[in-house]
Amino acid sequence: MDDDEVVIIGAGICGLATALALHRKGIKSVVMERSESLRNVTGAAIGIQPNGWRALDQLGVSENLRHTAVRLRRYRELDISRGKQKEISLNPMDGETRWLRRKDLIDTLYAELPPGTVKFGCQLESIKLDSHSSKPVLRFIDGSSIIAKALIGCDGGKSIVAEFLGLKRTKIFPLCAIRGLTYYPSGHSHDYEFAKINKDNISVGRVPIDDNLVYWFCLFPYIPKDGKVWEDPEVIRQLTLELLSNHPQEIQQMVVNADMKSLSITHLRYRAPWDLLTSSFCKGTVMVSGDAMHIMGPFLAQGGAAGIEDAVVLARTIAQLDLNSVESGSMIMVRNLEEAFNQFVKQRRMRVVRLSLQSYIIGMLSGAPSLLKKIMCIMLLVVLFPNPYNHVDYDCGDL
Ligand SMILES: Cc1cc2nc3c(=O)[nH]c(=O)nc-3n(C[C@H](O)[C@H](O)[C@H](O)COP(=O)(O)OP(=O)(O)OC[C@H]3O[C@@H](n4cnc5c(N)ncnc54)[C@H](O)[C@@H]3O)c2cc1C
Known part of the structure; x- marks a missing residue:
C-alpha cells in the first residue's frame, strides 16, 4: 500500500464504521486488520438502541439492517430467587431497539466500502513518529512499515495505539x-x-x-x-x-x-471512567476511537453503538476542515488533522464518560459483595442517572 494515507487499525465495528463515514465524506482511508478475514462471528449479536440507529442512519446502512432483526417491544427482568419481575415497555415513538447478528452489521458495513479498503493479515506491531515530518511510522509484524498521513486506532480493548498514546491499561x-x-x-x-x-x-x-x-x-x-x-x-x-x-x-x-x-x-x-475524564486520546495525527478509547462493561449494551457514533463525529469533524483543498503531506494538512482530532476528543469525551460511568456502577452493583456496597451503588445511580435510559436519546448529529 501507499505511504501517506489515513490508516485505521482494526476492522471491527468501529474501524469499518469509521472507514465508511470517511468514505461518505469523500475521504480515502485504508483499514489494516490482523485477522485473515472479517471477524464477524465472535460475540454472536449486538443490541442497537435508538442512538445507535441514528448513527447507522447517517452511515446510510440502517434500512438494510432493519430487515434483519425484529423490533423489540419491552425489557423484562425476572429475579427467580426472589420471585420478582419488572417490565419496561419500549415506546415506538422513542425509537427502535433491535438485536442484530454481528455478522449482519459487520458484513453490511464492509460491503459499503470501496473494494480493497480493508487489508487483512496486517498486524500492527509498533508505532513511532518520523523525526522530520512528525507523521506516524507504522511497523507491522511481517517486517513491513509505512508512513501514514494519520493513524486512527480502532484496535479494541488491548490497543497498541492506546499504548503508544500513553493511556493507562484497561481494567x-x-x-x-x-x-x-x-x-x-x-x-x-x-x-x-x-x-x-x-x-x-x-x-x-x-x-x-x-x-x-x-x-x-x-x-x-x-x-x-x-x-x-x-x-x-x-x-x-x-x-x-x-x-x-x-x-x-x-x-x-x-x-x-x-x-x-x-x-x-x-x-x-473497561477503561475507568476517571481515566476517560483525564486522558489524552490523541497526539499529533494519532488517535484512538471505539473500544480502544472507551471499552466499557456491556451492562448498557452501548459500547459498539458508541463506536459508531465516534465514526460519524470523527468524519464530520475531519470533513469540516476541508482537507481536500490542502496539499497532501503539507504541514498545514498535519496541523488540520491534529485540530480535527482534538475537536473530536472534545466532542466525545463527556458522552463516553457518562456511558462508561453508568455502566461501571451497574457492573459494581452486580458484583458487590455486601449489602452496604449494593446500597451505595444504587444511590449513586439514582443521583447521577435519574433517568437511566437517557443515554438512548443521544443524537450524534449529521454526518
Ligand atoms: C458480552 C458483551 C456484550 C456486548 N453487547 C453489546 C451490545 O448489545 N450493544 C453494543 O453496542 N455493544 C455491546 N458490546 C460492546 C461491543 O461489542 C464493542 O464495544 C465493540 O465490538 C467494539 O468494537 P471495536 O471495533 O471498537 O473493537 P473490536 O471489536 O475489538 O475490534 C478491534 C479490531 O482490531 C483488530 N486488531 C487488534 N489489534 C490489532 C493490531 N495490532 N493490528 C491490526 N488489527 C488489530 C482486531 O482483530 C479487531 O478486528 C458488548 C460487549 C461484550 C463483551
Whole structure:
C-alpha cells in the first residue's frame, strides 16, 4: 500500500464504521486488520438502541439492517430467587431497539466500502513518529512499515495505539460473559422482548433476532480455571450448562441447542471512567476511537453503538476542515488533522464518560459483595442517572 494515507487499525465495528463515514465524506482511508478475514462471528449479536440507529442512519446502512432483526417491544427482568419481575415497555415513538447478528452489521458495513479498503493479515506491531515530518511510522509484524498521513486506532480493548498514546491499561471486571445463538427451525415461542433472568449471581439474557433465531448471554462472577474454555466451544457449552443447572429447563435446552460456532467467552474489560475524564486520546495525527478509547462493561449494551457514533463525529469533524483543498503531506494538512482530532476528543469525551460511568456502577452493583456496597451503588445511580435510559436519546448529529 501507499505511504501517506489515513490508516485505521482494526476492522471491527468501529474501524469499518469509521472507514465508511470517511468514505461518505469523500475521504480515502485504508483499514489494516490482523485477522485473515472479517471477524464477524465472535460475540454472536449486538443490541442497537435508538442512538445507535441514528448513527447507522447517517452511515446510510440502517434500512438494510432493519430487515434483519425484529423490533423489540419491552425489557423484562425476572429475579427467580426472589420471585420478582419488572417490565419496561419500549415506546415506538422513542425509537427502535433491535438485536442484530454481528455478522449482519459487520458484513453490511464492509460491503459499503470501496473494494480493497480493508487489508487483512496486517498486524500492527509498533508505532513511532518520523523525526522530520512528525507523521506516524507504522511497523507491522511481517517486517513491513509505512508512513501514514494519520493513524486512527480502532484496535479494541488491548490497543497498541492506546499504548503508544500513553493511556493507562484497561481494567478487568471480576465477571465473564458467554454468548451464543440458538436456531429454532420451527420457530421459537418468545415474545419480542429483551428478557433478563437472574438467579444466584448469574444473569441470563435472551433476545429474539427474528422468529427463528435467539441470541443469549450468561454473565457470571468468576474466571474459569480450565484453560481449554477459551478455545473449545464444547467446553464453553458444558460450563454454561453447569452454571445454569438451577435455571428453567427451557433455558438449559436453548444452550444445549446452541450453534457451536457462535459460542464465545469473554472476560469483561473497561477503561475507568476517571481515566476517560483525564486522558489524552490523541497526539499529533494519532488517535484512538471505539473500544480502544472507551471499552466499557456491556451492562448498557452501548459500547459498539458508541463506536459508531465516534465514526460519524470523527468524519464530520475531519470533513469540516476541508482537507481536500490542502496539499497532501503539507504541514498545514498535519496541523488540520491534529485540530480535527482534538475537536473530536472534545466532542466525545463527556458522552463516553457518562456511558462508561453508568455502566461501571451497574457492573459494581452486580458484583458487590455486601449489602452496604449494593446500597451505595444504587444511590449513586439514582443521583447521577435519574433517568437511566437517557443515554438512548443521544443524537450524534449529521454526518
Ligand atoms: C458480552 C458483551 C456484550 C456486548 N453487547 C453489546 C451490545 O448489545 N450493544 C453494543 O453496542 N455493544 C455491546 N458490546 C460492546 C461491543 O461489542 C464493542 O464495544 C465493540 O465490538 C467494539 O468494537 P471495536 O471495533 O471498537 O473493537 P473490536 O471489536 O475489538 O475490534 C478491534 C479490531 O482490531 C483488530 N486488531 C487488534 N489489534 C490489532 C493490531 N495490532 N493490528 C491490526 N488489527 C488489530 C482486531 O482483530 C479487531 O478486528 C458488548 C460487549 C461484550 C463483551
